[in-house]
Amino acid sequence: MEFSIDGMVAINTENIVVAWNTAAARLLGASQDQAVGFMLFQVLPGIKNDSDLMIALQHSRSGLKSFLAPDPGLQHRRHVEIHIIPLQADGVFLGTMLLIHDVAHRLVKEQELQRVNAALEDRLRQLHLAGKEVAQLTHLATHDIRGPIRDIYTLMEGLMRQEASAMSNYGKASFRRIQSSLNRMSLLIDDIVALSQITIADVPERCVNLEELVAALAEQFNRKLQETGTLLTTGDLLPIRAHEKQLELLLQQLLRNMIHFSARSSPHIHIETKMMAPPRQLDGTERQGEVRLSITHNSTAFSDVEQVNSFQAEQPVNGPAIALTIAGKIMTLHKGALHLERIAGNKMIVHCFFPV
Incomplete structure (x- = not known):
């Protein structure tokens, strides 16, 4: 018990501390001399404001185990998690063991991970926004390009109908090739718009x-x-x-x-x-x-x-x-x-x- 890396505290039926190891002294801020022989509430006055711990101690008298997670608002539980274990012999309640585990290093890592996740979420929102802006800009730009392409195609079609008799076969074929190229350009614009719309799906x-x-x-x-x-x-x-x-x-x-x-x-x-x-x-x-x-x-x-x-x-x-x-x-x-x-x-x- 003395050499355990976890804090170990034992109290009897009168809530008097009968065991208090070195790790408990380090984690709870009271030495063995200041704790053993005194009531737990005298050693750690803040416990009276910890309703969860008070209920857990009461449950231990009925033979029930409890677990308390760290609570930043309580000095004695800021960086520790506590297991409350009833001590019994032949069904008779003798006292309660408090097993105190230091999780300060884990909390630091969790907080660091939360900061990283928050930064990634913010970056993802920025990427979503940038993607939408690019898609809107592409749509507007390609819409402006479609107009002249459509006008050129229509103008050439009109010229071919009105001036067909004056045009050589080579001229007519050249006009058709130009119109075919305009159609290809229109398809290319559609592809560019479609490509700009592929992002991480919101739905x-x-x-x-x-x-x-x-x-x-x-x-x-x-x-x-x-x-x-x-x-x-x-x-x-x-x-x-x-x-x-x-x-x-x-x-x-x-x-x-x-x-x-x-x-x-x-x-x-x-x-x-x-x-x-x-x-x-x-x-x-x-x-x-x-x-x-x-x-x-x-x-x-x-x-x-x-x-x-x-x-x-x-x-x-x-x-x-x-x-x-x-x-x-x-x-x-x-x-x-x-x-x-x-x-x-x-x-x-x-x-x-x-x-x-």
């Missing part, structure tokens, strides 16, 4: 009905699908736990680019999901499994890529790289993975792995 993940989401996107792209003769089909579509708006943005980007960048007539896009066994994690974390969302395009004009993790690739991916980057960032947000698989011919599959 928590939820189970998204993929069948309903894909049906809504098919309706949204119906005109483009008809104009390009693209066939959109689906297989099994399992629910996916995701940030709904981000998942919708991922599918929008991939579908729009697959429809736009087709290498031949009669393109076909197929969407399906499959439950996969959990992969082995290098960081030791465990997963119940993954839902693999696969989007197959039979006539892609994307550049040659095989099993490329585009958003982690050191070299930029050719073709509609921004759309792939957007998809990759969204998968990073979901702690998932994105892989591109090139099959014989122009067939390509985009695999998105969502952890369950």
